[in-house]
Amino acid sequence: MNKAGERLYNGIVKENPTFVLMLGMCPTLAVTTSAMNGLGMGLTTMAVLALSNLFISLLRKVIPARVRIPAFIVIIASFVTIVQLLLEAYLPQLNKSLGVYIPLIVVNCIILGRAEAYAYSNPPIPSLFDGIGMGLGFSFALTCIGAVRELLGTGKVFGCSVMPDSFVPIRIFGQAPGAFFVLAMLVALQNLIKEKRKKAGKSYEKIGSGCSEDCMNCSDKGCSRRFYDADAGDSRKEEKPAEEKTEQEKSADLEILNLEKEEK
Amino acid sequence: MENVKELLVILISSSLVSNVVLSQFLGLCPFLGVSKKVKTAGGMGVAVIFVITLASAVAGFINQYVLIRFQVQYLDTIVFILVIAALVQFVEMFLRKTMPALYEALGVYLPLITTNCAVLGVAINNEQAEYGILTGVVNGFATAVGFTVAIVILAGIREKIEYNDVPKAFRGMPIVLLTAGLMAIAFVGFSGLL
Numbered sequence: 001m002n003k004a005g006e007r008l009y010n011g012i013v014k015e016n017p018t019f020v021l022m023l024g025m026c027p028t029l030a031v032t033t034s035a036m037n038g039l040g041m042g043l044t045t046m047a048v049l050a051l052s053n054l055f056i057s058l059l060r061k062v063i064p065a066r067v068r069i070p071a072f073i074v075i076i077a078s079f080v081t082i083v084q085l086l087l088e089a090y091l092p093q094l095n096k097s098l099g100v101y102i103p104l105i106v107v108n109c110i111i112l113g114r115a116e117a118y119a120y121s122n123p124p125i126p127s128l129f130d131g132i133g134m135g136l137g138f139s140f141a142l143t144c145i146g147a148v149r150e151l152l153g154t155g156k157v158f159g160c161s162v163m164p165d166s167f168v169p170i171r172i173f174g175q176a177p178g179a180f181f182v183l184a185m186l187v188a189l190q191n192l193i194k195e196k197r198k199k200a201g202k203s204y205e206k207i208g209s210g211c212s213e214d215c216m217n218c219s220d221k222g223c224s225r226r227f228y229d230a231d232a233g234d235s236r237k238e239e240k241p242a243e244e245k246t247e248q249e250k251s252a253d254l255e256i257l258n259l260e261k262e263e264k
Numbered sequence: 265m266e267n268v269k270e271l272l273v274i275l276i277s278s279s280l281v282s283n284v285v286l287s288q289f290l291g292l293c294p295f296l297g298v299s300k301k302v303k304t305a306g307g308m309g310v311a312v313i314f315v316i317t318l319a320s321a322v323a324g325f326i327n328q329y330v331l332i333r334f335q336v337q338y339l340d341t342i343v344f345i346l347v348i349a350a351l352v353q354f355v356e357m358f359l360r361k362t363m364p365a366l367y368e369a370l371g372v373y374l375p376l377i378t379t380n381c382a383v384l385g386v387a388i389n390n391e392q393a394e395y396g397i398l399t400g401v402v403n404g405f406a407t408a409v410g411f412t413v414a415i416v417i418l419a420g421i422r423e424k425i426e427y428n429d430v431p432k433a434f435r436g437m438p439i440v441l442l443t444a445g446l447m448a449i450a451f452v453g454f455s456g457l458l
Contacts, residue, residue: 026381030289077342103341103388107381176287180445188438
């Protein structure tokens, strides 16, 4: 289980999706109005991430490389739907406050990025823990940002007053512009740390985010480009061209896909 | 008349008051990624208007005549994302064959739009608000116009920032995010419109 522990550490600290890789910025900014919302969104994303990583890893020998991105999206969208229905049934309050951002987990680049960078080329158990680690890292980041915004915006954390009475809440941090400001400070801090590390002679290369770049540079070589160019930056060597598949294998593909659909 | 008034309200509220990027945080990646120059930002904006309007029409149609008719609304997320992905790819092929000039102008931006959460967001918003097809299309168009306005303004500001002496740690993304935050404050002012 050493491998699993390493994946968890990797996701939470070394390759933290928000603080280090800068992935999944839309939900990060949108739902972090309070610590509770951030935590809820983080855990929801974690559930989807872990399950989709596990399944993509299980199906990695079956999914042909050329159509892998659409296949990933179908798998991810299925799990998002399941999670959304569960939330609607058991946690309607959270579902209401997260609203449209729950279905939008489908297009969160963390999930597609991990599927592409890790799950598609690694065995199921490490992939599952990679998903959990990344999800925990994301939850941690979202909770932190949410807590800062809640503290400055209302003087509370998780709904409990922590500031002295003399503190005047800075309302703007609870609203849309505050999200941009908090994130700007965060990235500036990251730049500062990077600069210091560079001076100390440490290399600070970005590590496989699947998207190969962060969200901000998505335009050049992000996952969106891969949707079209299935060959661009294929992380796994193609064992055989998809056309050479025998009829038998094809039916096996269908069977597994059907099974998977039934399961949900 | 009542209907026209309702559409006008949607047009203004979706494009300015609850701006898709600055108050809903959808489509943030292209907003930050493709806003270095006004020209490319404009191209991206036009492509987004084109795709979102088309996608909200198709998604509205499918919602009305397939999902609701067969009572499988719970499949909305899966269906919408696949339809949007297929639609963008189809539009790209169609433009390349029939309108090379337009393809030349928009082509590079089209793939970026597939995973743009604004497109899926609009489709889901339309569904949740129970808009009809026409209302949905107007909402989609207005949302996309809001996106275009925001990205072109940001690109204009970024071109000027190039000449400024920005503190070292704030170079690159942080200063852009701060700019976006200030723009968001400005757009909050529109909430008095309705």
